[in-house]
Amino acid sequence: MDTDVTLSNRPAGAQDDAVRAEQPYISRLYERLDLLRERTAARLAELYKQRGGTHQAVWDREAFVARDVERLERLGTVDRGLCFGRLDFDGRATSYIGRIGLSDDDYETMLVDWRAPAAEPFYRATAAAPGDLVRRRHIQTRRREVLAVDDEVFDQDALPAGSAGTLRGEAALLASLTANRTGRMSDIVATIQAEQDRIIRSPLAGVLVVQGGPGTGKTVAALHRAAYLLYTHRDRLSEKGVLVVGPNRTFLHYIDQVLPSLGETGVVLSTVGQLVPGVEPTGAEPDETAVVKGDPRMAEVIATAVRDRQRVPREEQVLRVDRTELVLDAATCRSARTKARRSRRPHNAARRVFVRTLLDELAEQHARRLGEVIDEEDLAELRGELQSEPDVAAVMDELWPSLTPQQLVADLFADPKRLAAAARRLDPAERELLARDDAAWTPADVPLLDEAAEALGPVDDPDAAARAEREREEAEVRYAQELLDQLDLDVPVDPALVAERYRGSPTHRSVVDRASADREWSYGHVIVDEAQELSPMAWRMVMRRAPGRSMTVVGDIAQTGAAAGARSWGQVLEPFVPGRWRQETLTVNYRTPTEVMDAAAGALRAIDPDLVPPESVRSTGRSPAAVRVEPDGLTGAVVELATEEADAVASGRVAVIVPAARLNELHAAIAADVPATVSRVENPEALDATVTVLTVGQVKGLEFDSVLVVEPAEMLRESSHGATDLYVALTRPTQRLGLAHTGDLPDMLQGAAVERR
Numbered sequence: 001m002d003t004d005v006t007l008s009n010r011p012a013g014a015q016d017d018a019v020r021a022e023q024p025y026i027s028r029l030y031e032r033l034d035l036l037r038e039r040t041a042a043r044l045a046e047l048y049k050q051r052g053g054t055h056q057a058v059w060d061r062e063a064f065v066a067r068d069v070e071r072l073e074r075l076g077t078v079d080r081g082l083c084f085g086r087l088d089f090d091g092r093a094t095s096y097i098g099r100i101g102l103s104d105d106d107y108e109t110m111l112v113d114w115r116a117p118a119a120e121p122f123y124r125a126t127a128a129a130p131g132d133l134v135r136r137r138h139i140q141t142r143r144r145e146v147l148a149v150d151d152e153v154f155d156q157d158a159l160p161a162g163s164a165g166t167l168r169g170e171a172a173l174l175a176s177l178t179a180n181r182t183g184r185m186s187d188i189v190a191t192i193q194a195e196q197d198r199i200i201r202s203p204l205a206g207v208l209v210v211q212g213g214p215g216t217g218k219t220v221a222a223l224h225r226a227a228y229l230l231y232t233h234r235d236r237l238s239e240k241g242v243l244v245v246g247p248n249r250t251f252l253h254y255i256d257q258v259l260p261s262l263g264e265t266g267v268v269l270s271t272v273g274q275l276v277p278g279v280e281p282t283g284a285e286p287d288e289t290a291v292v293k294g295d296p297r298m299a300e301v302i303a304t305a306v307r308d309r310q311r312v313p314r315e316e317q318v319l320r321v322d323r324t325e326l327v328l329d330a331a332t333c334r335s336a337r338t339k340a341r342r343s344r345r346p347h348n349a350a351r352r353v354f355v356r357t358l359l360d361e362l363a364e365q366h367a368r369r370l371g372e373v374i375d376e377e378d379l380a381e382l383r384g385e386l387q388s389e390p391d392v393a394a395v396m397d398e399l400w401p402s403l404t405p406q407q408l409v410a411d412l413f414a415d416p417k418r419l420a421a422a423a424r425r426l427d428p429a430e431r432e433l434l435a436r437d438d439a440a441w442t443p444a445d446v447p448l449l450d451e452a453a454e455a456l457g458p459v460d461d462p463d464a465a466a467r468a469e470r471e472r473e474e475a476e477v478r479y480a481q482e483l484l485d486q487l488d489l490d491v492p493v494d495p496a497l498v499a500e501r502y503r504g505s506p507t508h509r510s511v512v513d514r515a516s517a518d519r520e521w522s523y524g525h526v527i528v529d530e531a532q533e534l535s536p537m538a539w540r541m542v543m544r545r546a547p548g549r550s551m552t553v554v555g556d557i558a559q560t561g562a563a564a565g566a567r568s569w570g571q572v573l574e575p576f577v578p579g580r581w582r583q584e585t586l587t588v589n590y591r592t593p594t595e596v597m598d599a600a601a602g603a604l605r606a607i608d609p610d611l612v613p614p615e616s617v618r619s620t621g622r623s624p625a626a627v628r629v630e631p632d633g634l635t636g637a638v639v640e641l642a643t644e645e646a647d648a649v650a651s652g653r654v655a656v657i658v659p660a661a662r663l664n665e666l667h668a669a670i671a672a673d674v675p676a677t678v679s680r681v682e683n684p685e686a687l688d689a690t691v692t693v694l695t696v697g698q699v700k701g702l703e704f705d706s707v708l709v710v711e712p713a714e715m716l717r718e719s720s721h722g723a724t725d726l727y728v729a730l731t732r733p734t735q736r737l738g739l740a741h742t743g744d745l746p747d748m749l750q751g752a753a754v755e756r757r
């Protein structure tokens, strides 16, 4: 593939003419955008001032407010690169392609949304199949000025005299690929490639797997797919929302600007560990424990643990009530339990059946003892009284306790007897790994808590409704305030007034707010990134969020780092959608230059000799550099190299990827010397720093201008999937790769880098 494509091969003068010729139209588009913003803001300010009216009038007004708020948000995010393309068709028709669609006051289209069917030729037309397209033009702008145009001509004869040229569409792509990284992923609307476009516009229904090597644009294509689906199926998806699941918070921070820059905000971004509201997994544990927790047998363990909490007493229970004694025998309890289980409700809801059955029995017994004949009304009253008797309440809690998921799982892992009873299919060594006292929840616990939440259902709590109402009101006030902050209206609007308007009209609380607070939310579409890392139990949890099974599953089996992760897509998906998933493969590496991919080839072969690396779209002419140092000089050398790299990338970003055991020491040393280094990569601001020190587990999905890999041999030894770790680390740079090592380089890296000193 070409390595040095110029902006165009048209003479400089002709290029300037073309740039000048485009400017007036681009300026008109921005004028139109400004006008629409002004009009929408003014209408919104007017709507905010209005109050009262019939119920219908209020409702209609709220709908207009919601529509205009959304419109204003969208118009506010599309300034950068508003228009990036132009299509000239046979017969002289021309369309401009941009981030959003714009029309003039006569409804004439001025700009076609990149997701509209009319924009497809911009991404799909080829020289072999141009349709009636004669020229595709990429337009590069900075702020509101046209910087360059880059043409592909499909039919020289059809163009007006003097405007022909054999131009290619790679200039804009290469300009974007070689630009310094900023720590945040950018959108690629202007340069989506044909194989990515196929994925982005693939139909909504069913499960689509996107397999591809490092840097093939899986993440970025999946995010553009979310924007495309929201645009094309807005009716269906705007109320249900789209969920994007990523590997960690830093990664989510890295990608969180992409959808807003495409004008889409109805998307929830979450890690697997954040999918159960109210649980913050801050603990860590050995790989072997995570593997057991992720094993599909754990579903049965949780189900059994729940059933084991529904007990029948061995002996008669004697309860003191009102100076009399009531008796519950085992047979009565057993039949109440059978009845409750047959209700097929979750544990906490079925508890009501169990309790009611036993209270009926106790109430009748009590009435008999008193020698009274009582009617149904008295019986109901008596049941209520009995329920609050301490002895009765205690026995109910003993036999069928109300349980939260946290209580169930904590009790299970804290008690070897409980665990042995529930986890018969695990062997003793596996059970031992699960034993836990008061440690914090780990990411692998979250799918277990979710499984438990499904089996238990919500706890019956008389205060819950009031609490939920209070929380809802508070959230609405917060939402209204945020909204006003974002809208930045010229006209002053009282936030309290807006808050009051929102109160009681839950339809206007954003889907993102409602969905992220609700464990049982059913999303219209779910995207799972770095999907190879999910355990079978995590898949069960994610699948619950996508009951319609409309999903995009994105990943690379060769990069599986989690011990409980996937070995093949079939193994992952067949249990949920047997024979009903489709796969697309991406083959071109946009991130990593050829020289770096060559260096990573040995690591890929070590993972699996049959795996084929993606083809790099460019080369830099710069070989990776290795530096061998004495063991006691490693820290000093790493600091020196990190400083050099920070200078080399200027305003770009450097990653120093280190073995986990060296993270603290090396970070401290680099932080003392190189300003703006961040160690806790979990901290979302980590990527704002020039130099980031991280382990291979933290670097998944990210990219940097320059990457320094420290002690690769140690990385290999540190984990059972060391070759994969090394492959991931080596494939992060967009420009420069360096290695710092003390002993010999591992065999798989021999000859991969030029030894510097």
Ligand SMILES: Nc1ncnc2c1ncn2[C@@H]1O[C@H](COP(=O)(O)OP(=O)(O)OP(=O)(O)O)[C@@H](O)[C@H]1O
Residues within 6 Å of the ligand: 173, 176, 177, 185, 186, 188, 191, 192, 193, 196, 212, 213, 214, 215, 216, 217, 218, 219, 220, 221, 556, 559, 590, 591, 700, 701, 702, 703, 731
């Ligand atoms: N069509 C494109 N135009 C411009 N840049 C692109 C294009 N496709 C991919 N890129 C860029 O290539 C880089 C890699 O993309 P991305 O992170 O989506 O790859 P990936 O396949 O998810 O990689 P990995 O598996 O290593 O995480 C990003 O900087 C992305 O913006």
